[in-house]
Amino acid sequence: MxxxxxxxxxxxxxxxxxxxCAGVDRAIEIVERALQKFGAPIYVRHEIVHNTYVVNDLKQKGAIFIEELDDVPPGATLVFSAHGVSRAVQDEARARGFSIFDATCPLVTKVHVEVAKLAKEGYEFIMIGHKGHPEVEGTMGQLDSGIHLVEDVADVARVQPLQTDKLAVVTQTTLSVDDAAEIAEAVRQRFPKVREPKQQDICxxxxxxxxxxxxxxxxxxxxxxxxxxxxxxxxxxxxxxxxxxxxxxxxxxxxxxxxxxxxxxxxxxxxxxxxxxxxxxxxxxxxxxxxxxxxxxxMNGIEETLKFPLPKGLRLDTPT
The missing domain is CATH 3.40.1010.20 (4-hydroxy-3-methylbut-2-enyl diphosphate reductase, catalytic domain)
Structure with a gap:
């Protein structure tokens, strides 16, 4: 019609x-290179990126998307999605002996590294993000405890950290810039000594x-x-x-x-x-x-030229 x-x-x-963006380009290329190098199937924990077309295209090429590591057979190649995973998932995947390629966006990894570093210094964290989003679960899962999730300004008033001398704030990378700024301001008002990232977490x-x-x-x-x-x-x-x-x-x-x-x-x-x-x-x-x-x-706008390197083992110059 x-x-x-x-x-x-x-x-x-x-x-x-x-x-x-560069993180999405890299994540998709990791799955495609793994398929070319090792053959189908390649297992991917969670949707590699949140797009139906991309996921279906990779399924047709031989990618199998799973949520639980129990669904991955022994000896398989496993890719972590661009959103990142918790320490528990990383440890379990290694313990099971999978061949692992991590497609976590480097800007998400930056947040994970900051959390791990400051936790060793005794910091607790307030995380601004959406409950249940895989990136939030991955970041909060870097620690066993000590990360408090806030989704809006009202949550900030309710959060009860064990101490406020060493308190840091981190943010999901894909939030509304304006909403995150408003919530961060509420965090600063309630916890004036809160430590903020040197560069904002929103990508x-x-x-x-x-x-x-x-x-x-x-x-x-x-x-x-x-x-x-x-x-x-x-x-x-x-x-x-x-x-x-x-x-x-x-x-x-x-x-x-x-x-x-x-x-x-x-x-x-x-x-x-x-x-x-x-x-x-x-x-x-x-x-x-x-x-x-x-x-x-x-429209006229910023031209993005950033590219992130692929993991070792998938680069074109890596021997097979």
Missing amino acids: TAPVVSTLSEITLAEPRGF YATQNRQDAVKVLSPQVDIVIVVGSPTSSNSNRLRELAQKLGTESHMVDSADELQAAWFEGKSRVGLTAGASAPEVLVNQVIERIRAFGAVSVRK
């Missing part, structure tokens, strides 16, 4: 930057994509975010556009776009979360063109 033409629709504006890609949406939203009538429902950073982009007063919707694929959203709209803003591939953005563009959009304009 032909999509209805929405006559007022004229232009799509693409946010810059959008889509894959550069999360920050850049949110900054781009802040520039994009006032220029358009509607914002479409390409991203999966499980993707924290994608959800934050949609929420941010909405907070800025621009109608916004998140779609996992072009099929989810609804013609009714574009009725009476002239300018469409389009962005993608850090785990959403550009192929999905292009499919969404084509679908919006079918609704009547005639031109595509790319």
Whole structure:
């Protein structure tokens, strides 16, 4: 059936930057290289990144996604997802003798290293993040105890650390920059001596994509975010556009776009979360063109050039 033409629709504006970040690129490449080098199947604990298209594509290539290490056969190759895992999972995987490649984003690893270092100095921690998110579970699982999770300002008033002389704050890397800043300020107000990271924990890609949406939203009538429902950073982009007063919707694929959203709209803003591939953005563009959009304009923005090295054993220069 032909999509209805929405006559007022004229232009799509693409946010810059959008889509894959260096940590996601690296994580996907780790799985693909492992498949090339060792053959299928390769086991991956949790979705390598939170994107349905990416996960399904890797499944077709021979990746098997699991949540429990009991589901991995002896001697198998195992990849940890980009979100990171707890110490207990690392120790168990090693004890079972799996061949392990860690696809944890280096910016998440930085938080893990900071937690381990300060814990040795006797620090307790307040973690700003979303309960149940695998990155939060991985970071909190670096220690047996002493990390208190806060999800909002109200939680800060309820948290009861055992001591406040040595208290540090860490943050999930994919949060809303503004929300995290508000919660961090509440932490500072309640615990004036709290130690903060030298560089903010929220990753550069999360920050850049949110900054781009802040520039994009006032220029358009509607914002479409390409991203999966499980993707924290994608959800934050949609929420941010909405907070800025621009109608916004998140779609996992072009099929989810609804013609009714574009009725009476002239300018469409389009962005993608850090785990959403550009192929999905292009499919969404084509679908919006079918609704009547005639031109595509790319917004000026930061060009990201960061690349993270692959683990030893998967680099092209590593002997087989």
